Amino acid sequence: MSTVTFRVTDEEKAFIQSMADLNGLSLSELARTKLLEGLEDQIDMALYEKAIKSHELNDESISHQAMLQELGL
Template sequence: MHTINFQVSEEEKSFILAMADLNGMTISELVRTKLLETLEDQMDKDIYKKAMENHDTLDESISHEEMKRELGV
């Protein structure tokens, strides 16, 4: 496993320690978990945004009534 270091203030360190304790995790587990969750959420939002842009550009949806007419219902 690799190590990544970053600097925090004393106040930030205390907060991170408290949150790790509250969650029953080590600092490393907490930071790794929260960082990866945040980055994955960002990716999901970016993918959703691009999908919606494509949908808006290539929108071929029709209304319920139009679908019924096409199906002869």
């Protein structure tokens, strides 16, 4: 397993430690979990934005009423 080090102020460390304590995690577990969650959220948002742009370029949406007619309802 690798180690990653980053610098924070004393106040930031105290805050991060208190949040780790609140969540019942070690400082390392909290930092790792929140960092990875944040990066995964960033990837999800980028994929969402790409999908929206693709949809806007090739919008094949129809209204609810048109769908009912197409289904013969």
